[in-house]
Every structure is written in structure tokens, then in C-alpha cells.
Amino acid sequence: MRGVISRKKGEPVEVVDVVVPDPGPGEAVVKVTACGVCHTDLHYREGGINDEFPFLLGHEAAGVVEAVGAGVTSVEPGDFVILNWRAVCGQCRACKRGRPHLCFDTFNAAQKMTLTDGTELTPALGIGAFIEKTLVHSGQCTKVDPSVDPAVAGLLGCGVMAGIGAAINTGGVSRDDTVAVIGCGGVGDAAIAGSALVGAKKIIAVDTDDKKLEWARQFGATHTINARTTDVVEAIQELTDGFGTDVVIDAVGRPETWKQAFYARDLAGTVVLVGVPTPDMKLEMPLIDFFSRGGSLKSSWYGDCLPERDFPTLVDLHLQGRLPLDKFVTERIGLGDIEAAFEKMHRGEVLRSVVVL
The missing domain is CATH 3.90.180.10 (Medium-chain alcohol dehydrogenases, catalytic domain)
Structure with a gap:
């Protein structure tokens, strides 16, 4: 062959x-x-x-x-x-x-x-x-x-399942949640599509490329932030009455984007890491911040999917015009x-x- x-x-x-x-x-x-x-x-x-x-x-x-x-x-x-x-x-x-x-x-x-x-x-x-x-x-x-x-x-x-699963399976995004997605490539846009599918009320897309931010709107993003020109954490807080979002999904996988995700979530909110870091990357933060903010810090591998359960369902939703x-x-x-x-x-x-x- x-x-x-x-x-x-x-x-x-x-x-x-x-x-x-x-x-x-x-x-x-x-x-x-x-x-x-x-x-x-x-x-x-x-x-x-x-x-x-x-x-x-x-x-x-x-x-x-x-x-x-x-x-x-x-x-x-x-x-x-x-x-x-x-x-x-x-x-x-x-x-x-x-x-x-x-x-x-x-x-x-x-x-x-x-x-x-x-x-x-x-x-x-x-x-x-x-x-x-x-x-x-x-x-x-x-x-x-x-x-x-x-x-x-x-x-x-692979990629689309990873993003949808990061939002729904790992992040537990549900109706009326607020969500931010950092990185709007294929995985990030899939996380946006998954969040929209389950009824998130506000979906904030973050990237450094205006073209990618426009793509994100096609998948359900309600707001966009260009991280090249705007402070991401401040902008997300402004869009959420000063609180931060219920779930933040890091689809980039770098220390700086993970920190943005950590501080851009609401108290007791959830951070989901689905972007893949390289082995040399290190994270240094005050330990008290982990304790005082509460919530969940998760990594998502393959969107925590079960293929025999998730693939047929997502295909059916697509054929119904819902995904x-x-x-x-x-x-x-x-x-x-x-x-x-x-x-x-x-x-x-x-x-x-x-x-x-």
C-alpha cells in the first residue's frame, strides 16, 4: 500500500x-x-x-x-x-x-x-x-x-474529540455556565463547539490571531479577546461581572496560558489543560493561590472520551444539524x-x- x-x-x-x-x-x-x-x-x-x-x-x-x-x-x-x-x-x-x-x-x-x-x-x-x-x-x-x-x-x-471532551467530559460544562477557551485552533474550537452544544451562556474565545477568533465565533463563541493586545485575565473578568468564568480550557499548553486560565476562573472554578506541554516546561506559582481559590485543576487526555459511547453520539448530533x-x-x-x-x-x-x- x-x-x-x-x-x-x-x-x-x-x-x-x-x-x-x-x-x-x-x-x-x-x-x-x-x-x-x-x-x-x-x-x-x-x-x-x-x-x-x-x-x-x-x-x-x-x-x-x-x-x-x-x-x-x-x-x-x-x-x-x-x-x-x-x-x-x-x-x-x-x-x-x-x-x-x-x-x-x-x-x-x-x-x-x-x-x-x-x-x-x-x-x-x-x-x-x-x-x-x-x-x-x-x-x-x-x-x-x-x-x-x-x-x-x-x-x-483525535483533535475534535479532544476539544469537545475537554469541555463536556472533563470540564463538566453545562447549561448556563460561563466558559473561556484559550487557543482557538482545532482543539480549542472543538471545546467551544462542545460548550455551545450543552448550552453554555457565555463562551469567551482567546487567541493572538484575529482570523482564528473569527473562526471561533462560527463554532459558538459569544465574545473574543486578542491576547496580543489585551490583558486576558482582566478582559475575562470584565465580561463576567468581575468574577471570572466557571470553566477555563487551556488548549495551548504553555505555562503562561495555564496561569491565565488559573487566574481567569471564578472562585471554585475549573481549569482544564488539554493543550500538550513539552517536557522542558516548568510552572512556578505561589502555593497559597492554589489553596485560597479552591476549585478543580484538571488535565484532559483524549477528552476523557469513551469512543464506543461518544463517537456515534457526536456523529448523530452532527447529522441532526446540532454540531x-x-x-x-x-x-x-x-x-x-x-x-x-x-x-x-x-x-x-x-x-x-x-x-x-
């Missing part, structure tokens, strides 16, 4: 021939229909995840199950699925305590996809979907309504256009480029 790999740190990606084995026990081969270009794929290329090169990139994907291995009963050939990177085990201590969204022992395919010379590939987030067909664990396949646009559905596999997932798709591209898509992402020109096969 033709697939996109990152061979060495920082070098341009390549479209090469990849050997995809027949599915073994518990595995499935999925014909990829569409796959979003996520910032995590760029992190892999830059060596920001690990150094297990070469990587088979791509993970925000939807497609059709083509074949399954022995013992697979959850999906069958012909099923339209979204791929997820948290196939829960059902046996670890989190699963047994009724918290499968926190599963500590998620599944991936046991076999490796390889280059034609036998070199094993590391699939991005255990998926590797910038390819015509990919091999995954069957638990990574979540069936959804096949009438949805695959380019839209695939985005639920504008189609607005995340900025452009549709081919396998050979991914390097250019990375450059557009870096410049902030797109929410999502989506590879359509």
Missing part, C-alpha cells in the same frame, strides 16, 4: 510502499477513506513524541473494515468506522472500577506494518492512517452511521500534499487539512 512515513527527525515526509499484513487474532484491516492532518503528526516528524523512527503517520481517520482476524466479533467487513487510539482492555484497574475512559492498558495491533525491505514502522498513536489500508486492533474500530462524510467523521478520532463538524474541514488533499499541509498548519492558515483517499 502507498503510505506516508517520516524516516528521520525533521526531514520531509515521504510517500512509499508499505507492507500491510493480513489481520491476526483480534486485528482488523481498514481501508482508509479520509484522515485529518493533526499537529501530533508533525510532533512525530519533529521527534517530539519519541525517537522510534521510521513512523507511519496519520491517525484522525475513518474508513471501511476490509478484513478481520480470528476472534473478532465487534466489527465485520463492510462496517464504516472511526479509528481510535484508546481501545480499552476491560481488565485493568481503571476499567474494573467503571472508568474505562482512563484505561491503563489500551490495545494496538500486535503485528507490525513494514517497508518493503522489512524495516518495521511505528504507527502514529498506534494507528498509522496516511495509507490506503492500515492494520489496527479491532477495538480501535468504532462503528458510526455510514451516511456521515468520512472527512468529517475522521476528525473525531457543525463540517466547519473544521478547511481543505481536502492527497497523500502527496501532507508536507505542504504541515506548513499551512504552522502558519495558522487551516483548522484541518484532510487527506481523502
Whole structure:
């Protein structure tokens, strides 16, 4: 199969021939229909995840199950699925305590996809979907309504789910809440869309780019703040009668944005970190501030989602016209256009480029 790999740190990606084995026990081969270009794929290329090169990139994907291995009963050939990177085990201590969204022992395919010379590939987030067909664990396949646009559905596999889940699952945003979202890329705008979906009365979008702030309004932001020209904490307090918002979601993941989130929330409010920091980042703050302000400080990993519960529901809401997932798709591209898509992402020109096969 033709697939996109990152061979060495920082070098341009390549479209090469990849050997995809027949599915073994518990595995499935999925014909990829569409796959979003996520910032995590760029992190892999830059060596920001690990150094297990070469990587088979791509993970925000939807497609059709083509074949399954022995013992697979959850999906069958012909099923339209979204791929997820948290196939829960059902046996670890989190699963047994009724918290499968926190599963500590998620599944991936046991076999490796390889280059034609036998070199094993590391699939991005255990998926590797910038390819015509990919091999995954069957638990990574979540069936959804096949009438949805695959380019839209695939985005639920990572960034959009992370943002919606950060608001609803982790942050517990509900009707009449006030919410601020710092960082209005794909994840931040998804958090805004999720907050609007559940009826938040005031949704404040924060970014340094006016274009991104305009995008945020399309997903439900009621107010916008340009952090390049305005004090974020003061502006959020002014918009909330001096109190701060009930929930602040940091979709950037830097010490300075986290501090803004911390001080921009109401007393006993909630901070949700969904932006991914780098390992070298440090946070220094007075400990008394943590004690005196109360509330909750949370991190959100994959939006604390349970794919088999959340993916079908969100697809149905989209098909009902209640969740504008189609607005995340900025452009549709081919396998050979991914390097250019990375450059557009870096410049902030797109929410999502989506590879359509």
C-alpha cells in the first residue's frame, strides 16, 4: 500500500510502499477513506513524541473494515468506522472500577506494518492512517452511521474529540455556565463547539490571531479577546461581572496560558489543560493561590472520551444539524500534499487539512 512515513527527525515526509499484513487474532484491516492532518503528526516528524523512527503517520481517520482476524466479533467487513487510539482492555484497574475512559492498558495491533525491505514502522498513536489500508486492533474500530462524510467523521478520532471532551467530559460544562477557551485552533474550537452544544451562556474565545477568533465565533463563541493586545485575565473578568468564568480550557499548553486560565476562573472554578506541554516546561506559582481559590485543576487526555459511547453520539448530533463538524474541514488533499499541509498548519492558515483517499 502507498503510505506516508517520516524516516528521520525533521526531514520531509515521504510517500512509499508499505507492507500491510493480513489481520491476526483480534486485528482488523481498514481501508482508509479520509484522515485529518493533526499537529501530533508533525510532533512525530519533529521527534517530539519519541525517537522510534521510521513512523507511519496519520491517525484522525475513518474508513471501511476490509478484513478481520480470528476472534473478532465487534466489527465485520463492510462496517464504516472511526479509528481510535484508546481501545480499552476491560481488565485493568481503571476499567474494573467503571472508568474505562482512563484505561491503563489500551490495545494496538500486535503485528507490525513494514517497508518493503522489512524495516518495521511505528504507527502514529498506534494507528498509522496516511495509507490506503492500515492494520489496527479491532477495538480501535468504532462503528458510526455510514451516511456521515468520512472527512468529517475522521476528525473525531483525535483533535475534535479532544476539544469537545475537554469541555463536556472533563470540564463538566453545562447549561448556563460561563466558559473561556484559550487557543482557538482545532482543539480549542472543538471545546467551544462542545460548550455551545450543552448550552453554555457565555463562551469567551482567546487567541493572538484575529482570523482564528473569527473562526471561533462560527463554532459558538459569544465574545473574543486578542491576547496580543489585551490583558486576558482582566478582559475575562470584565465580561463576567468581575468574577471570572466557571470553566477555563487551556488548549495551548504553555505555562503562561495555564496561569491565565488559573487566574481567569471564578472562585471554585475549573481549569482544564488539554493543550500538550513539552517536557522542558516548568510552572512556578505561589502555593497559597492554589489553596485560597479552591476549585478543580484538571488535565484532559483524549477528552476523557469513551469512543464506543461518544463517537456515534457526536456523529448523530452532527447529522441532526446540532454540531457543525463540517466547519473544521478547511481543505481536502492527497497523500502527496501532507508536507505542504504541515506548513499551512504552522502558519495558522487551516483548522484541518484532510487527506481523502
